[in-house]
Amino acid sequence: MKKRTLLNHGALAWFAGALLNAYGQLILLTSRVVVRRDQLSARLIGAQGRPVIYALWHCHVFxxxxxxxxxxRPVAVLLSAHRDAQIVGVAARMRGVELVAGSSTRGGVRAYLQLIQLLRRGRSICITPDGPRGPARRVKPGVVxxxxxxxxxxVPVGLAVRRGRRLRSWDRTLLPFPFCSAVLSLGAPLWLPPVEDTEALALQAEQLEAALEAASEQASRAL
Structure with missing residues (x-):
């Protein structure tokens, strides 16, 4: 059966998503996953209960x-509306994650408005600023x-894993192995005020890229 036929078959896509969810549970049960938080981010998310925009590279979607x-706290995740993301969506829902479907190429405006509404209602969201089709590790203007x-x-999120594999995808998705060690690093919160020109917008995107790379480096050092 061709890949497209599999993805178009709802029952098979659901079964594949359930397997992915089971694998995620296996990782949690057998591995040591440590979350390290910047003090200001921890205060903002925990004590103050403020909604934030988590940003992490697409290769760390797992x-x-x-x-x-x-x-x-509940977190809503922006997931590509493309059918390739259906399996990931099934697994995410089984984890209690709320999904917002959309991307820069499909359903982007509708998804953007939904995300704004969620943030205004106090719900944190998570975005991969370089997804869904790249280029990898380059921030697109949508999140800004x-x-x-x-x-x-x-809040920039970095990740480091001991014992895993990079898949042959455009973003080189990182899939951890069971009994691995992993560190999830939440960097310092970054506020991006409105700007008036494209050059300033590009500088803010570069600022977020640097913060994401710094969070990844912090995770690697902690690991």
């Missing part, structure tokens, strides 16, 4: 549910616009 587990309009801070 660990998105950890943000909900670590914060103890979202932070500007909502006034919410962006």
């Amino acid at each position: 660990f998105m549910p950890m943000l909900r587990i670590s914060s103890g 616009h979202l932070a500007q309009q909502s006034g919410c801070a962006v």
Whole structure:
């Protein structure tokens, strides 16, 4: 059966998503996953209960549910509306993650408005700023616009894993092995005020890229 036929078959896509969810549970049960938080981010999310925009590279999407587990609060995740994301969506819902479907190429405006509404209602969200089709590790302007309009801070998330494998995807998705060690690092919150020109917007995107790389380096050092 061709891949497209599999993804178009709802029952098979659900079964594949259930297997992915089971694998995620196996990782949690057998592995040592540590979450390290910047003090200001921890205060903002925990004591103050403020909604934030979590940002992490697309290659680390497997660990998105950890943000909900670590914060103890609901987190909505922006997931591509493309059918390739159906399986991931099934697994995410089984983890209690709320999904918002959309991307820069499909359903983007509708998804953007939903995310704004969620933030205004006090719900944190999670975005991969370089997804869904790349280029990898380059921040697209969507997350910057979202932070500007909502006034919410962006919390950069970095990840490091001992014992895992990079898949042959455009983003080199990182899949951890059972009995691994992993560190999820939440960096300092980043506020991105509205700007008037594209050059300033590009500088803010570069600022977020640097913060994401710094969070990944912090995770690597901690590991």
